[in-house]
Each structure stands twice: as structure tokens, then as C-alpha cells.
Amino acid sequence: MTSNDNERSTTDDRCRIITTVADIRTITDSARAGGESVGFVPTMGYLHDGHASLIRAAREANDLVVASIFVNPLQFAPDEDLDAYPKDLDRDRYIATEAGVDVLFVPPVEEMYPHGAVLTSVSVAELSAKWDGETRPTHFTGVATVVSKLFNIIGSCSAYFGEKDFQQLAIIRRAVADLSMPVNVVGCPIVREPDGLAMSSRNIYLSPEDRVAAVVLSRALAAGADAVQAGTSDPTEVEAAMTEVFSAEPRARLDYAAVVDPESLDRPERLGTTTQLLVAAYLGSTRLIDNRTVKVF
Ligand code: PAF
Numbered sequence: 668m669t670s671n672d673n674e675r676s677t678t679d680d681r682c683r684i685i686t687t688v689a690d691i692r693t694i695t696d697s698a699r700a701g702g703e704s705v706g707f708v709p710t711m712g713y714l715h716d717g718h719a720s721l722i723r724a725a726r727e728a729n730d731l732v733v734a735s736i737f738v739n740p741l742q743f744a745p746d747e748d749l750d751a752y753p754k755d756l757d758r759d760r761y762i763a764t765e766a767g768v769d770v771l772f773v774p775p776v777e778e779m780y781p782h783g784a785v786l787t788s789v790s791v792a793e794l795s796a797k798w799d800g801e802t803r804p805t806h807f808t809g810v811a812t813v814v815s816k817l818f819n820i821i822g823s824c825s826a827y828f829g830e831k832d833f834q835q836l837a838i839i840r841r842a843v844a845d846l847s848m849p850v851n852v853v854g855c856p857i858v859r860e861p862d863g864l865a866m867s868s869r870n871i872y873l874s875p876e877d878r879v880a881a882v883v884l885s886r887a888l889a890a891g892a893d894a895v896q897a898g899t900s901d902p903t904e905v906e907a908a909m910t911e912v913f914s915a916e917p918r919a920r921l922d923y924a925a926v927v928d929p930e931s932l933d934r935p936e937r938l939g940t941t942t943q944l945l946v947a948a949y950l951g952s953t954r955l956i957d958n959r960t961v962k963v964f
Contacts (some may be wrong), residue, residue, distance in 0.1 A: 682764045684756075684771045688779075688820050691772045695733065695822050703730035705824040707850075708768070709817050712736035713753040717858040717866040719766040721827040724855050726767030729825060734763050735772040735817055737779060741788075742809030753871060772821075779816065788812045789846070791838045794932055798923060798945060799834050799956065810835055811842045823849040831857045831865045833945060833958040837932055857957070859885065865957045877950035880918035884946050887912040887924055888959040891944040895961040900938045902926035909946060922947035922954065929960070940964065 685691045695705050706725030710718050718734075725732045736759055743749040756773065763771055788808050794800075795807035818826065828836050840852050858866045863885035864878075873881055887909040894908040909924035928935050929943040942961045947954060 680764070681760055682768045682771050684760065684773055686772075686774055686778065688774065691733065691770070691820060692822070694770055695731065695824070698731040699823060705729060705821065706732045707817075707821045707824040707826045708732070708734040709814060709826065709828075710734055710736055711738045711752065711868070712759050713755060713868040713871075714759045714762040715858075715866045715868065717829050717831065719762055720858050721829060721855050722763060722766035722768050724853065725825065725827045728853075731770070732768050733770045733772055733821060733824075734768045735774075735821075737772075737774055737813070737817075739809060739813040740776060740780075741785060741812055742806050744803060744805055747803075753868060779813070785812065789815045789842055791841050791845070794834070794838045794841055797834075797932055798925065798927075799947060802922060802947075802954070807835065807838050811838055814839055815842060815846070815848065818843075818848050818850050825851040825853055827853045827855055829857065830854045830960075831867065831957065833929075833943070833956075834932060837930065863889075865955075867955065869953055869955065872953040873950055877918055877953065880916055881950050881955060883913060883916040883919045884948060884955055884957040887946050888944050888957060891924070891926070892959055892961045895938060895942050895944075895963060902934060902936075902938060905938070905942070905944070909944065913946075913948060918950055920949040922949065938963075 698705055706729030708721045708725050722732060722734055738752045740749055760771060789811040790808040791811050800807055828839060830836060836854050843850050843852055860866060862882045864881050890912045891905045891909040894905045899905060905926050906924055913919055913921040913924065924946045926934060927943050927945055929941060940963055944959045944961065947956045
């Protein structure tokens, strides 16, 4: 039992909800002062099993586990419906508590951006412009800015992110390295539905028919992985194998099916021992992404 256990306990056994920067800082600062490690899971809420797996990973490795729920306006373009983003705090609190969170940080927008307009931003230049950045040009600067701000608020910690958002994870790793943030970034494996669809808060937007068709993303990745395992060293052949799977699914509109270097996110000339596959496609108006790492020894 540590000095912070009393502070963390609640009468109904659910995690505490904190809404101010000052209060969450007091909690994380005093945990570290007492020799405790802090695990942090940033989210935009509407939690699913993928988020729960991040919280469980943080729980296993840390004394204090904090998750944030903040639907960050900076990462939505004007034509993306920020207000329609799904919300259910009661359900989120239940899922987060079950997964082992101690504290949920749920700041209102005015707490995070007290001046309204945000004049300072974190932009991870080249990494943000390609792939998803081509369709969502302001998205990753919004993500890197809010994540940097959350790291400044939470302080030194291990922070847990899903590998499903592969480009986001690469950008956050790079921002942390470039700006020497005292954060250990931990990537956690993609959690999938039984048919292979990667879990995402966006899956609820899919019509029943599109939900069935959405398995095309993981199938395309499997075809790409098979092509790599078959011994090709030509990225074009792997991309063709993935694209062919999309061609057989009329409900899906392919955005990209690409082979990239896992750090630079550039397309390599030849395949090495680790190949990173990325796909993005629209099912109806819902844009889904997925990825797979293939190692050849
Ligand atoms: O992946 C997300 O849910 C968001 O992009 C993040 C990292 C919480 C930043 O708002």
C-alpha cells in the first residue's frame, strides 16, 4: 500500500474522474514523488477492447495508471464532424475501470485550450504530410500538438498507443525524440474482431453491409504478407497483391495500399528483413486504416 492508494480509491470502486490540469498534475507529481511509476493512455473516448488492451498493458507495468478522454478539436478538419464524434462517459468509465485504470483525466475544451485559439503547434514535418496526411493535411499536427500538451500535463511517464494508428505512432515517437520529452512511448499490438477487422471507434459508423465488407483491409494485408513471405524483394509486387484484394470488393474504395519503411514511412526501393504494410480505404463515407508488420529471416 502506498501513500497514494487512499487518494485513488473511490466509494463505488470506479476510477476517479479528474477534469482540471492542476488536479491531475497534483496526482501524477505526488505519485512520482512517492517513487511510483506513471502509465498514461491518451484516448478520445468511446473506448473499445483496443483501448482496454492499452490500459491493461499500462496496468501491468506501472503503479499509477491514468487515461485521458479528450476529443481534440485540433485534429479535426472543418469538414470532419467533430460534434458527431461518439461519446459515452459512463461506459468509458466502466471499461477503463475494468481494465485497471486509476484515474480518468477528462478535461473540457476550455481547460485544455483556455485562450481559445492555439498559437503554438507541434508539427512533425515530413512524417505528417504523407499517407493519411494527404487526405487529412492538418490532422497529425493536431495530434502531435495535443499529445505533447498531454505529456506536459502528465509529466514523466510511459505512454501507451495502439499500433493500429501506425503513422500516428511513428509521428509521436519522432516528436518525443526530437523534443526530448521525458516519455517512454510503448506501441501495443492491434486488437481485432474475430473476422480480422481492426478495432476502431469508427467501426460503429459502418452499415451492416459495409461492416462485412470491411474485412477487406485485413485480407489485403494478409495477401501482402503472403507476397513478402513468398520471397519477393520488390515492393510493387506486394502492393499489387494488396490492391488486387481491394479490386474484388466493390463496396471498398481504396485510398492507398503501400509498403513503407517503419521509421521514415517512405517507400523502400527493395524489401529488407522488416516490411511495413499500410492500407487505407473508404467503406461508404467511413475511412478505415490498418497495417501489418512482416518480418523475414
Ligand atoms: O488515437 C487517438 O485516439 C488520438 O489521436 C489521440 C492520440 C488520443 C490524440 O487525440
